[in-house]
Amino acid sequence: MPIPASILQFLQQPYSLTPGQIDYYQENRYIKLKQVLNEETLQFFNTAISERVDTMNTVTASLDERNTYGKAFLQLFNLWREDEVVRELIFSKRLAKIATDLLQTKGVRMYHDQALFKEGGGGITPWHADQYYWPLETDKTITAWMPLQATPLKLGPLEFSAGSHEILEGRELEIGDESETLIQQRLRVTDFKHIIEPFDAGEISFHSGWVFHRAGANTTDKMRKVMTIIYMDKDMKLKAPENKNQVNDWNTWCPGAIIGEVINSPLNPVLYEYN
Numbered sequence: 001m002p003i004p005a006s007i008l009q010f011l012q013q014p015y016s017l018t019p020g021q022i023d024y025y026q027e028n029r030y031i032k033l034k035q036v037l038n039e040e041t042l043q044f045f046n047t048a049i050s051e052r053v054d055t056m057n058t059v060t061a062s063l064d065e066r067n068t069y070g071k072a073f074l075q076l077f078n079l080w081r082e083d084e085v086v087r088e089l090i091f092s093k094r095l096a097k098i099a100t101d102l103l104q105t106k107g108v109r110m111y112h113d114q115a116l117f118k119e120g121g122g123g124i125t126p127w128h129a130d131q132y133y134w135p136l137e138t139d140k141t142i143t144a145w146m147p148l149q150a151t152p153l154k155l156g157p158l159e160f161s162a163g164s165h166e167i168l169e170g171r172e173l174e175i176g177d178e179s180e181t182l183i184q185q186r187l188r189v190t191d192f193k194h195i196i197e198p199f200d201a202g203e204i205s206f207h208s209g210w211v212f213h214r215a216g217a218n219t220t221d222k223m224r225k226v227m228t229i230i231y232m233d234k235d236m237k238l239k240a241p242e243n244k245n246q247v248n249d250w251n252t253w254c255p256g257a258i259i260g261e262v263i264n265s266p267l268n269p270v271l272y273e274y275n
């Protein structure tokens, strides 16, 4: 499926962030940005990513045979390595520059990407913080959460606890029933605002590795299709893993990287860099 020249050109165009938006991100560690993708680009990659997910998916168990994590979504990794069409979106300068500017770094590199398809009737995504899984030395990590269709509340859009990266309690929890209960209890007694909003078509959110987030169930009979890209500071160093998930991430997403050194495996190309 060749990519139309108009889409390739659009993916090169910078998206202007205001200083106020960068401040908002720095304070709250999440932001939702409208019209990052235009209609043509969204439709095109909705089709391309859906086809790739169909090819890669191996889950055959019905929803009621799965645990809470399994009910949350079909999860397919590093589509950029499987599909050169999808790679144009994942590696796009337009998205990587937003990540760089929000993080306030000199550039970003790939940690990994994931398609997160919440099936019709799929369950909640429990409260969690992503960075528990990552053997990364600093908090300069950011995920672009990119719905491939308009996402009303009934499809289960991503929700955030704005500014909750300041809470340490709950960071040590894997995604599951316990994280949903304990983090919810903790957040109830804080002033951090719980953001539950629909996403327009073309709107994308960016969130940092330590901010707590979740998603509601998909109460429709349609798939909630989402692509995500996890970026890290281009100068990110590997830290000694602190749990088995971090060991697994080291072997999977940056094999051969050395503790204390900048992560620069072939799986971690720089996607945007200021000169």
Ligand SMILES: O=C(O)CCC(=O)C(=O)O
Pocket (backbone or CB within 6 Å): 072, 073, 116, 118, 125, 130, 143, 145, 158, 213, 214, 215, 226, 228
């Ligand atoms: O898509 C979801 O339901 C959860 C996504 C998420 O937790 C993430 O992208 O960090």
